[in-house]
């Protein structure tokens with residue numbers, strides 16, 4: 001049985017959207033989650049710890065007090081019930097908070113009167129859908145509002161997961177911001193701003209993973225000339241969450257560099273991301289040179305361009321990854337274990 005993955009506090013924070021200081025405070029003050037410690041005292045969170053943290057966060061966002069959460073700590077199902085019960089409670093009577101001064105002249109009377117309007121109901125964070133978060137992220141990017149971007153994304157991560165926040169909130173927002181630029185409604189600056197934010201979040205998550213092996217097993221690279229790397233980073237994260245160590249080379253990598261990096265390491269699979277076009281000559285050359293190596297290394301290509309050229313790739317014995325990131329992650333893991 002493989003040892004389950006462990007996450008540093010940085011990765012746990014990236015994966016749950018909970019600030020590292022808050023994680024430490026919850027542990028110190030309330031003992032809500034007590035991660036394992038390395039011999040040097042660094043915290044290591046398990047998958048179960050992360051599940052528990054997300055649940056606690058949902059409970060707090062629903063307005064349940066830390067004290068009540070603490071009372072139910074041993075029983076995750078009880079916390080779920082508590083959250084459901086609170087969500088199903090009838091809303092508290094609206095408080096009149098907006099006071100308007102209305103002239104009575106239209107009614108033929110002198111003077112004015114005050115009326116009280118119920119405050120507009122604020123939707124709780126727990127009710128917000130990923131589409132709502134996606135809108136907020138888009139708006140924040142269009143205003144270059146870093147604080148709001150951070151807040152919307154962290155909340156989406158906290159309520160759903162890093163994976164869902166990326167695939168269903170940030171990626172669609174990025175797509176829309178990109179489309180605005182193409183339609184001359186926006187500027188490429190907003191697209192770069194949001195991409196830089198996405199990269200930053202993914203780098204933090206990748207850096208915080210604690211792989212199970214010392215040597216990397218998968219090499220991730222964008223093909224020559226290819227700049228689109230967000231999906232490749234997400235794939236590296238998918239695999240990293242399963243405890244597999246990755247060597248991430250980023251955009252625009254020549255075939256020679258891929259071979260050089262894979263040669264004397266524990267690499268078993270090379271994943272090449274091809275969004276715009278398929279670098280056929282490069283892939284053929286890498287594939288040919290891998291096939292004469294004593295250690296077998298599998299070459300796999302993924303992304304829209306690879307998907308369009310599926311028949312060509314398969315005809316040359318090069319693996320093709322699904323466009324669905326979770327499925328692609330599973331395919332990479334299978335390829336590692338088969339080798």
Ligand code: B12
Pocket residue numbers: 171174175177178179182191192195199225226227228229230231232234235271272273274275276277301302303304321322323324325328
């Ligand atoms: C961000 C972005 C950029 C950034 C990239 C920065 C970076 N560090 O990654 C910058 C500004 C650099 C850029 C540049 C360009 N871009 Co651009 N870009 C985008 C944008 C807005 C988002 C892409 C993204 O990261 N999405 C997030 C990921 C998670 O989602 P996704 O791309 O939809 O991917 C999904 C699947 O396709 C699949 N997938 C994608 N890649 C991979 C890889 C693997 C391995 C696997 C398994 C799956 C997979 O998985 C995802 C989930 O389903 C898209 C718009 C769009 N509609 O997608 C255009 C887009 C990809 N860009 C495009 C173009 C044309 C360009 C430029 C030529 C623009 C220009 N005139 O300069 C340059 C080319 C750069 C180059 N040589 O590669 C086109 C591509 C058209 C095409 N298919 O040929 C798009 C689609 C915009 C458009 N509608 O025309 N871009």
